[in-house]
Amino acid sequence: MAHWIPLSVVALYVGALFALTWWSQKLTERSGGGVITYLLALSVQGILKVLLTGLSISSAYALIALMTIYCPRLCRRSSASATLATTMLALALWLIAPPGWRLLPHPIYLTWLVSLLTFFAAAAIDRRHIEAPGTCV
Secondary structure, three states: OOOHHHHHHHHHHHHHHHHHHHHHHHHHHHHOOOHHHHHHHHOHHHHHHHHHHHHOOHHHHHHHHHHHHHOHHHOEOOHHHHHHHHHHHHHHHHHHOOHHHOOOOOHHHHHHHHHHHHHHHHHHHOOOEOOOOOOOO
């Protein structure tokens, strides 16, 4: 079970990379020759910023996986969907918000905060436990 999390994370990142590559290729075919890719490649900082922002969404997946493995008594039926939805919404709002409104220096801090608050709020409000094998509920 210990190898399941890293392999699933790698599979998720590889799938996202293929999807992003396909989308970028379709976009550059219409715009005539990879102008966007060239401009993004001029700045390594731009590439790293996009990658780190994309990785911010993995905080919700990591929290759900870790809590399911190590603390299933706190997991509820609505924990995963609520945590993922609010984290994605928080990341979208971060990307839309003007830089002056942002209180935290990077979206990963916001997504972890939102993930934790949502997960524990779902644990406090929802009374429907998950059916985890080998646990006493």
